[in-house]
Amino acid sequence: MLSNILPRLRSYSNYLKQFSTVVTTDGDTKIEPRILQYPPKYQKPRQVWLENLDTIDEKKLSLLDLHPNIFAVNPRIDVIHQNVRWQSLYRYVSYAHTKVRSEVRGGGRKPWPQKGLFCRARHGSIRSPLFKGGGVIHGPRSPTPHFYMLPFHTRILGLTSTLSIKLSQDDLHVVNDLEIPTDEPQFIEELVKSRNWGPSVLFINEVDIMPRNITVATDLIKHFNLMPVYGLNVYSMLKHDTLVLTRTAVDVIESKLLTHLHRTNTFNVMKKYKVDQV
Amino acid sequence: MLAFKKLSCTLNKYIYTACKRNISFYDSPFLVDHENTKIKFETSTSPEEWKYVERVLPPAVVPTPIPKNNYPSKWKPQGDNLKDRPYFIARTKNHMLPVYLCISQRGIRRITKIKNIQGDIWLLEKQLRDFIQPQDIRPIRSQVNEFAGYIRFHGDYVNAIKYWLMKRNV
Numbered sequence: 001m002l003s004n005i006l007p008r009l010r011s012y013s014n015y016l017k018q019f020s021t022v023v024t025t026d027g028d029t030k031i032e033p034r035i036l037q038y039p040p041k042y043q044k045p046r047q048v049w050l051e052n053l054d055t056i057d058e059k060k061l062s063l064l065d066l067h068p069n070i071f072a073v074n075p076r077i078d079v080i081h082q083n084v085r086w087q088s089l090y091r092y093v094s095y096a097h098t099k100v101r102s103e104v105r106g107g108g109r110k111p112w113p114q115k116g117l118f119c120r121a122r123h124g125s126i127r128s129p130l131f132k133g134g135g136v137i138h139g140p141r142s143p144t145p146h147f148y149m150l151p152f153h154t155r156i157l158g159l160t161s162t163l164s165i166k167l168s169q170d171d172l173h174v175v176n177d178l179e180i181p182t183d184e185p186q187f188i189e190e191l192v193k194s195r196n197w198g199p200s201v202l203f204i205n206e207v208d209i210m211p212r213n214i215t216v217a218t219d220l221i222k223h224f225n226l227m228p229v230y231g232l233n234v235y236s237m238l239k240h241d242t243l244v245l246t247r248t249a250v251d252v253i254e255s256k257l258l259t260h261l262h263r264t265n266t267f268n269v270m271k272k273y274k275v276d277q278v
Numbered sequence: 279m280l281a282f283k284k285l286s287c288t289l290n291k292y293i294y295t296a297c298k299r300n301i302s303f304y305d306s307p308f309l310v311d312h313e314n315t316k317i318k319f320e321t322s323t324s325p326e327e328w329k330y331v332e333r334v335l336p337p338a339v340v341p342t343p344i345p346k347n348n349y350p351s352k353w354k355p356q357g358d359n360l361k362d363r364p365y366f367i368a369r370t371k372n373h374m375l376p377v378y379l380c381i382s383q384r385g386i387r388r389i390t391k392i393k394n395i396q397g398d399i400w401l402l403e404k405q406l407r408d409f410i411q412p413q414d415i416r417p418i419r420s421q422v423n424e425f426a427g428y429i430r431f432h433g434d435y436v437n438a439i440k441y442w443l444m445k446r447n448v
Contacts, residue, residue, distance in 0.1 A: 262340050264337055
């Protein structure tokens with residue numbers, strides 16, 4: 001009985017090892033802890049593992065602190081919905097079109113005399129909206145733009161809410177960099193599969209010139225996408241299952257959002273958006 | 279006579295330009311590059327001098343208040359060591375209390391709104407209600423939105439609530 005259980009336990013212990021929280025650090029590389037700007041007064045800083053991307057097996061390099069004003073705000077799903085709606089609508093142009101009475105072919109002649117006909121209403125055109133096959137009143141006219149601008153702080157709150165949701169649902173991972181050893185797509189596919197990162201992954205880098213290997217490897221995989229920090233948006237974060245940020249990207253995102261939350265001059269960002277800007 | 283006419287003409291012209299209508303961009307004199315200016319200047323690239331320029335420039339983010347023993351107004355910066363409190367009201371980015379008066383229905387309805395509340399919002403609402411209730415005969419009506427983190431009281435209690443919050447330094 002015992003001899004039956006022991007090898008099984010041993011295999012389970014190997015299985016459990018990959019979920020254990022042991023920090024594996026190389027001897028010479030020392031990872032500095034993050035220092036938070038605007039130290040939070042009430043909430044504790046959120047913590048996230050710094051992982052590696054150069055091996056398929058996950059190595060936990062260190063623990064990083066994240067600012068709670070960015071990564072632990074209330075998940076305002078109403079604000080997120082506003083952001084997603086805005087992102088899909090501001091570039092949408094409706095091309096639905098109907099013709100008014102002047103555009104419908106024909107209808108220039110008076111169909112019958114004004115007076116003297118029994119049980120005939122007075123009409124001047126057979127393309128009047130009262131007629132079958134006539135013009136349409138208040139129908140859709142093409143092109144109808146649906147552009148509008150969401151208020152600045154709603155956009156900021158949308159980003160912070162989505163980042164908080166991603167972190168709390170364990171869908172946000174921080175890696176030291178995006179360097180992978182090969183440009184074979186099998187490597188990154190196997191890595192994502194072994195780490196349970198879900199089918200679609202969004203990799204965020206600080207700069208828009210990505211490392212060569214990951215660019216070639218994810219080029220033909222349509223559900224692995226690379227994006228620079230300035231392209232980070234609510235819609236893409238929700239569209240992908242997992243968000244993978246580099247450490248420098250975390251620094252940039254946090255400092256930019258904190259600057260916007262504490263900026264003095266909000267006149268330019270909060271004033272009415274002008275489409276026809278000089 | 280001729281001199282008078284000339285004078286009146288120039289005067290007319292002056293008055294006309296002074297109160298001219300339909301003024302446009304091209305009416306103002308164009309910028310001319312004067313070559314020989316009387317003011318002598320020299321450019322400097324020393325960081326030691328740039329320090330004084332930076333001092334004049336407006337700050338990009340709101341600076342943190344300097345801790346003092348007493349301040350000229352009733353305002354105080356938010357205290358430290360608030361982590362063990364049951365609730366927390368985050369100050370605005372300008373270090374003010376987020377307590378606002380919302381006037382609607384042409385000045386008839388007055389609602390006091392307290393924003394940015396974290397932690398046990400229900401306890402805060404109960405404590406504030408107990409503080410406000412003696413000031414009014416009618417029962418206090420309030421709304422608590424735990425998700426968005428705000429409390430609304432029916433009536434104008436802005437100064438009372440600000441006083442209460444400042445006294446506890448939350």
